[in-house]
Amino acid sequence: MSEKKPRGTAAPALRPRRRKVGVIGVLGELFITAGVFVLLFIGWQVWLNDIIVGAEQTNAASELSQQWEDAAPTEEPVEPAPDPDAGATPEVPAGEGEPVVAAAPGAAESFANIIIPRLGSDYIRSIAEGTGANVINNREAGVGHYEQSQMPGEVGNFAVAAHRTTYGAPFHDIEKLVVGDSIIVETQDGWYKYIYRGTQYVRPTGVDVLLPVPQFPGVAATDRVITMTSCHPKLSSAERIIAFGVFDSWYPRSGGAPTEISTLAQAGGN
């Protein structure tokens, strides 16, 4: 207070020591404050929250991946037991052979991870069963599997959905995929590598993209494809962006991760 006195005496006429707080002044400041909070909220909604939730989803997926890695039998050669149900093919070299198709998981259960190097060198998110708000608005999963579609590696269509904005926005940059990019689905059994082939934009009711042969009702599937749906344009529900990939190769867990992500797995395993 003592420091302020010289200034107060320097310009006594211009700066009265105590201004009256007027109603208009208070109202104005309240409005400005409200405006600042609205801007803060928008920044939080479209930017900050996606970073926070996205990081949580990435952590959850990395942990899941680590759990599978820890649970996997270590290196010991699995005997070719004549077990028709297990269907494991450890003796088959990585990248070849019929992929293992897991049984359908329980509702909202995280049963796979999706790894898309194009979306970031550390990009990994979990896929849970179902596409309800409990899955795709989730701070752990974020990507939902359409229950009526097939499982990873199964002949037909493995279809998933995730937000392009809000709730961690797992598919925020999905339009940046380039033909030939890897889309790797990791499960307890191993890695299913799909290759991105193209994007379509459909109406929100365009459920034919989920068919075993996307867009071809009644046609029996012979290929394995992956379909990823998200909203389009960003922050809107007007249309949907649909990215397709076709199955390329299968890597059993016993053989280790595909080389393009094995370095990732080492770095991303926390």
Place this chain on the structure above:
Amino acid sequence: MYAAFFRFLPGPVWARVLLCLLLAAAVLAACVFWVFPFVNSFFAVPEATVGE
């Protein structure tokens, strides 16, 4: 209003500035962790799924 609040705070100017910054940080944290998620629940979420 804010000027009156600043005058109302005790201590030297640097302490009052520090106090204001702390208060602002607390308000911001409360917004990010509680207020904004609550407000957000009233907004329509852009839909990512195709359906009938």
